[in-house]
Amino acid sequence: MSQKRKTKEEIVAEYLTGNYTYRELGLKYDIPFRSICDWVLEYQGRKPSWREKMKRKREKETGSKFQINNNF
Numbered sequence: 001m002s003q004k005r006k007t008k009e010e011i012v013a014e015y016l017t018g019n020y021t022y023r024e025l026g027l028k029y030d031i032p033f034r035s036i037c038d039w040v041l042e043y044q045g046r047k048p049s050w051r052e053k054m055k056r057k058r059e060k061e062t063g064s065k066f067q068i069n070n071n072f
Contacts, residue, residue: 008039011025011036012040012043015040016040021033022036022037022040
């Protein structure tokens with residue numbers, strides 16, 4: 001099997017050996033390193049859902065985790 005024809009699982013396993021960074025594997029297989037990062041997070045069960053991403057985005061925009069509603 002050529003280097004360019006590896007599966008996601010094989011690339012994730014190669015990353016998890018600790019010998020390569022996302023960027024190194026991205027260059028090696030001509031794949032965006034963010035894709036490899038997403039694959040690894042998904043494999044580890046740590047990839048946030050769309051809803052969690054939106055929640056974090058709102059928190060970042062407002063500058064706090066808690067939003068106080070002063071409408072009485």
